[in-house]
Amino acid sequence: KFFRYRVTFKVGIIPTGTELIDRHTTPKIGDIIEFNSRLFEGLVLEYEAVPVIYPIVEDNYEKIKNSVLKALNECDMVLINAGSSQGREDFTYDIIEELGEVCIHGLAIKPGKPAILGKINNKAVVGIPGYPVSAWVVMENIVKPIIRKSIYKEVVKKEIIEATLSKRVMSTLKYEEFVRVKLGLINNQYVATPIKRGAGTITTLVNADGVIRLPQNVEGINEGEKVEIELLKDISKINNTIISIGSHDIVMDIINDELIKESFGKINLSSTHVGSFQGLLSIRKGESHISPIHLFDVESETYNIPFINKYIDQNVALIKLVKRTQGLIVKKGNPLNIKSIKDLVNVRYINRQKGSGTRILFDYLIKKNNIKKSDINGYEREEFTHMSLAKAIDNGDADCGLGVYSAAHIFDLDFIPICEEDYDLLLKEDMLESKYIEHLLSTINKESFRKRVENLGGYNLKNMGEIVRIK
Numbered sequence: 001k002f003f004r005y006r007v008t009f010k011v012g013i014i015p016t017g018t019e020l021i022d023r024h025t026t027p028k029i030g031d032i033i034e035f036n037s038r039l040f041e042g043l044v045l046e047y048e049a050v051p052v053i054y055p056i057v058e059d060n061y062e063k064i065k066n067s068v069l070k071a072l073n074e075c076d077m078v079l080i081n082a083g084s085s086q087g088r089e090d091f092t093y094d095i096i097e098e099l100g101e102v103c104i105h106g107l108a109i110k111p112g113k114p115a116i117l118g119k120i121n122n123k124a125v126v127g128i129p130g131y132p133v134s135a136w137v138v139m140e141n142i143v144k145p146i147i148r149k150s151i152y153k154e155v156v157k158k159e160i161i162e163a164t165l166s167k168r169v170m171s172t173l174k175y176e177e178f179v180r181v182k183l184g185l186i187n188n189q190y191v192a193t194p195i196k197r198g199a200g201t202i203t204t205l206v207n208a209d210g211v212i213r214l215p216q217n218v219e220g221i222n223e224g225e226k227v228e229i230e231l232l233k234d235i236s237k238i239n240n241t242i243i244s245i246g247s248h249d250i251v252m253d254i255i256n257d258e259l260i261k262e263s264f265g266k267i268n269l270s271s272t273h274v275g276s277f278q279g280l281l282s283i284r285k286g287e288s289h290i291s292p293i294h295l296f297d298v299e300s301e302t303y304n305i306p307f308i309n310k311y312i313d314q315n316v317a318l319i320k321l322v323k324r325t326q327g328l329i330v331k332k333g334n335p336l337n338i339k340s341i342k343d344l345v346n347v348r349y350i351n352r353q354k355g356s357g358t359r360i361l362f363d364y365l366i367k368k369n370n371i372k373k374s375d376i377n378g379y380e381r382e383e384f385t386h387m388s389l390a391k392a393i394d395n396g397d398a399d400c401g402l403g404v405y406s407a408a409h410i411f412d413l414d415f416i417p418i419c420e421e422d423y424d425l426l427l428k429e430d431m432l433e434s435k436y437i438e439h440l441l442s443t444i445n446k447e448s449f450r451k452r453v454e455n456l457g458g459y460n461l462k463n464m465g466e467i468v469r470i471k
Contacts, residue, residue, distance in 0.1 A: 246279020405458025
């Protein structure tokens with residue numbers, strides 16, 4: 001007879017850090033809600049092992065050591081989260097060295113380089129960096145193989161596809177680097193757009209469709225080159241995603257919500273916020289399906305079409321979306337009594353990034369009022385969305401910024417209206433016949449979508465859904 005049995009491999013997970021609190025605890029200033037252990041739990045289950053999460057341990061050598069000893073007694077492998085660097089309260093290295101052996105401290109990967117690989121009582125102990133993206137990279141590339149081999153299972157590699165890189169990516173010769181990307185199927189070819197590379201920004205990992213591995217001996221990859229992408233999402237979902245690159249507005253988030261309902265989950269929208277001008281260029285280069293733009297032409301004092309005529313020599317179209325109100329966002333009660341652009345000289349201003357339609361409009365307004373850029377305190381400080389700009393003002397990090405009414409309304413801030421602008425969707429004309437745009441047009445013409453936009457305030461929907469063909 002043949003007997004089948006299942007190997008039970010327990011992995012102890014120890015979160016450390018005095019600043020950490022449980023997700024059920026109400027945070028105070030300086031507290032950080034601990035969530036990496038839940039990320040590890042899900043990944044360990046995916047690797048077919050049994051996760052055991054231990055209580056958060058403050059940055060105290062003896063307390064962390066006792067938690068490690070308890071985990072070693074109860075588990076087959078131990079993960080210590082945070083404390084793997086070389087700071088004053090980073091104890092992981094010393095604890096592993098005291099109890100066993102440090103095999104490696106520091107890996108030639110980015111993010112994830114501070115990781116520690118050791119063994120105690122012939123059991124693997126891994127010190128994992130606290131930044132969530134670094135932690136994920138170490139889990140996927142170090143912890144996963146250890147667990148899979150320990151339970152006599154094959155390490156299944158992720159599906160790989162080839163894509164064209166939409167933007168140059170730089171690296172160093174020191175590390176193998178993991179670059180997160182968004183993917184889109186455009187004209188039957190996959191296009192990969194790099195997204196923010198910060199090790200602490202977990203949303204870049206959540207939003208990523210795949211990862212490029214930049215080898216240690218490569219300094220970068222040029223725009224237009226073919227690259228191999230390790231998929232993080234199912235290819236069928238990527239194939240049914242509308243890629244939007246351009247200006248930010250909360251209306252685009254509502255479109256995605258309603259689009260998923262309209263298509264019964266078959267079509268979704270993926271937005272990358274790089275500003276109107278870069279969005280326009282993404283259409284020209286065939287890197288996106290649509291681009292939300294609001295580009296103000298200072299000579300004609302009109303929106304979008306002058307820029308399209310100047311920079312795009314192709315048959316394109318505009319789907320009219322909304323006219324939205326732009327103005328100055330200030331603290332509730334307007335304590336500095338800001339009434340117009342002329343009042344910005346002695347306040348802490350927060351700007352939008354270069355190439356954004358709002359930045360172009362702001363430069364026009366200060367020039368019209370004979371104000372120098374150097375006279376604006378905070379002109380060089382940039383935010384990439386209206387929501388993050390409004391949040392900075394709400395937090396007291398800035399006094400004022402140019403943005404849309406809906407962002408001010410959401411954060412209960414005061415708003416001084418300045419002008420109304422055209423916020424439209426740019427696309428190639430032949431895209432109008434695609435299934436993507438068919439669902440998109442159906443969505444924005446639905447009454448439920450219009451009501452949600454109207455409820456935000458600050459939007460004029462008079463021409464919504466109209467199509468303007470250009471060239």
